[in-house]
Each structure stands twice: as structure tokens, then as C-alpha cells.
Amino acid sequence: TAVPATAGPPPGIVNVAHRGASAHAPENTIEALLLAARQGADMVEFDVRETRDHALILMHDTTLARTTDVESVHPGRAPWRVADFTLDEIRELDAGSWFGSAFRGTRVPTLREALRAMSRTRLGLLVEIKTPRLHPGIERRAAVELRRSWDGPLVVQSFDWDAMRAFHRLMPDVPVGLLGTPSPGELRGLAAFAGQINPPYRDLTRDYVRAVQALGMQVFTWTTDDPGVMRRLGSYRVDGILTNWPHVLARL
Numbered sequence: 560t561a562v563p564a565t566a567g568p569p570p571g572i573v574n575v576a577h578r579g580a581s582a583h584a585p586e587n588t589i590e591a592l593l594l595a596a597r598q599g600a601d602m603v604e605f606d607v608r609e610t611r612d613h614a615l616i617l618m619h620d621t622t623l624a625r626t627t628d629v630e631s632v633h634p635g636r637a638p639w640r641v642a643d644f645t646l647d648e649i650r651e652l653d654a655g656s657w658f659g660s661a662f663r664g665t666r667v668p669t670l671r672e673a674l675r676a677m678s679r680t681r682l683g684l685l686v687e688i689k690t691p692r693l694h695p696g697i698e699r700r701a702a703v704e705l706r707r708s709w710d711g712p713l714v715v716q717s718f719d720w721d722a723m724r725a726f727h728r729l730m731p732d733v734p735v736g737l738l739g740t741p742s743p744g745e746l747r748g749l750a751a752f753a754g755q756i757n758p759p760y761r762d763l764t765r766d767y768v769r770a771v772q773a774l775g776m777q778v779f780t781w782t783t784d785d786p787g788v789m790r791r792l793g794s795y796r797v798d799g800i801l802t803n804w805p806h807v808l809a810r811l
């Protein structure tokens with residue numbers, strides 16, 4: 560099926576800021592997303608999970624411990640799983656101090672806030688749905704929010720390929736990306752619903768990239784901050800590169 564111009568990524572090797580410009584601002588925050596635009600990224604990647612009351616928020620880890628001050632605010636609630644806290648509780652947390660004192664008071668954004676902030680830029684989104692099995696129904700609720708609040712370039716990806724098969728049925732015009740490295744024999748079956756195959760860059764060869772693209776899919780690979788590696792991936796003709804340093808990739 561033809562993908563509308565707004566659904567997929569822009570043409571050329573797409574410069575994707577991993578968790579926002581996460582080398583210079585705390586990952587998965589509005590600050591990191593907007594900084595990516597200033598650093599020359601074409602798209603931002605971020606991670607989505609659900610709170611106990613089914614609010615969609617940006618958070619990479621299963622728990623809040625690494626990227627917020629939850630341990631000191633709620634010392635008795637280990638292991639501080641995202642899915643055990645309400646949105647109101649998470650909104651009270653500081654999601655910036657762990658990264659640097661200049662970011663003290665930064666809040667965990669909701670998906671809606673991230674979409675609103677990014678709609679003021681020209682960037683596209685690579686939205687990763689994190690461990691959908693821990694958040695049953697997250698594909699459907701994410702589709703509702705994306706449909707309501709985003710009309711720019713968009714790809715949705717996950718390590719859970721079944722969840723992406725389900726998401727494709729919910730939003731057939733939005734390309735889905737499969738994180739990981741399917742065997743060459745699996746690619747043809749996956750091409751029935753996937754728009755991208757997104758392996759770690761160490762797994763890639765020129766032939767693998769060619770095999771994916773021959774089936775009409777793209778390759779967005781992750782995650783490197785090394786200009787030499789970026790050049791090599793360019794020579795493999797990948798479609799997109801994820802980096803914490805979008806300004807470095809933008810200069811190449």
C-alpha cells in the first residue's frame with residue numbers, strides 16, 4: 560500500500576536523535592527533543608510506556624529509578640516500576656537532576672506534550688513502544704493519541720514484532736519498524752506488514768541492507784556517535800542512523 564507523504568520519514572539518510580539529543584539533555588524529555596531540532600536532526604526517537612492509570616509517558620526503562628529522583632521521594636516503593644505509579648505521582652518527580660544540575664525540575668513528559676512540542680518543529684517522529692507485554696492495550700491507546708495529536712512524519716517501532724503487527728492493523732498508513740535482526744529467511748514474511756527493519760549497527764552488512772531494501776523496507780540502524788561508523792553505515796546505504804550526537808551526523 561502507498562504510504563502518504565506525511566507518514567514516513569523524509570528522503571535521504573535520516574538523522575535520528577536517539578531519545579532526543581540525549582548526549583546534551585536528559586533523555587526522553589521535552590528539552591532533549593527540542594534540542595535535537597537545534598542540532599540538525601531530521602527525526603527524534605523516543606520511548607513510550609504506560610503509568611498505572613494508563614497515561615502514556617516518555618520513559619526508557621521499566622523502572623523510574625535511573626532517570627528520576629523516585630528513590631528519594633518514594634523510598635519504600637522499590638523497585639519503582641513505571642506501571643506501579645500514577646501519572647500524578649510521576650509528574651512530581653525530577654527527571655533532570657540525574658543528568659545535571661542545570662536540568663533540575665525537568666518533568667517526565669506525557670506523549671501528548673511531546674507531540675505538541677514537536678509539532679512546532681519540522682521534525683519527524685520515531686516512536687518506540689517499550690515492552691508492550693507489560694502494558695496491555697498500549698498499542699491501541701498510542702494509536703488513538705497519535706491519530707489525535709500528530710500529523711507529521713511518523714514511524715512506530717518495537718522489539719515486540721507481534722505488537723507491531725497489531726499496530727499495523729490499527730494504523731495501516733503508518734510504517735512500523737521491527738527492532739532486532741531477523742534472519743534473511745524471515746524478511747519476506749515480515750515485509751507483509753513492516754516498513755522498516757531496525758538492527759543494531761554491528762549486525763549490518765551491505766548485503767543485509769540490500770536484502771531488506773529489495774523487499775521494499777527501510778533500515779534504520781542504532782546507535783552510534785562515531786563519525787567513522789556513521790560513514791561506513793552510509794556506504795551500506797542505510798536509510799537512517801540513530802545517534803545521541805545528531806550535530807555530528809548532520810556535519811558529515
Ligand code: G3P
Binds near residue numbers: 619782
Ligand atoms: O531505536 C533503537 C533503540 O532506541 C533501541 O534501543 O534501548 O535505546 O531503546 P533502546
Ligand code: CA
Binds near residue numbers: 605606687
Ligand atoms: Ca528506544
